[in-house]
Every structure is written in structure tokens, then in C-alpha cells.
Amino acid sequence: MWLDEFAAAILEDEVVLRHIRDGHIFHFPILSDGTVSGQASRVESNPRGDREARSYLSDAYAAAQDAFSSQ
Numbered sequence: 001m002w003l004d005e006f007a008a009a010i011l012e013d014e015v016v017l018r019h020i021r022d023g024h025i026f027h028f029p030i031l032s033d034g035t036v037s038g039q040a041s042r043v044e045s046n047p048r049g050d051r052e053a054r055s056y057l058s059d060a061y062a063a064a065q066d067a068f069s070s071q
Contacts, residue, residue: 002062002063002067005019005020005021005056005059005063006018006019006059006063007020008067010068012030013029013030014027014028014029014030015027015028015030015064015067015068016028017060017063019049019053019060021049021050022049022050022051024043024046024053024056024060025043025046026041026042026044026056026057026060027042027043028040028041028060028061028064029041030068036065036068041057041060041061043057
């Protein structure tokens, strides 16, 4: 379950996730049609993370979609 890996916040225009262990921050815009965009995502990498932030991107996107749809 993504809750084990990410902490999520749903803002007015984006879903923000923080990878709990590595500290990377992922921003996924909420589009006007009510979907979460993976194409326009933005990543704030934590240089001290064990793994590169991009290696979590697909999991973060799935977590953002799940968090947004279950709000």
C-alpha cells in the first residue's frame, strides 16, 4: 500500500507526496477535468536519499491518483 511509502497532501490545484524514507517530494497537478496529471509532474529530489527520486515516480503517480480519488 502506498501509505507505507508516501505521505500525501491534496491541495487546491495539486497533489503533493513525500517519500517517507528518502524524503523526495512529488507534485502532481490536478487538471480541470478532475484528473491527476503525470505528464506535468515536478520532483524535488532529496540529495541524501538512498535511491534516486525518479525511481519512485511511477509509484508516486499511482499514489497521487489513489489519494485524490479517495478524498
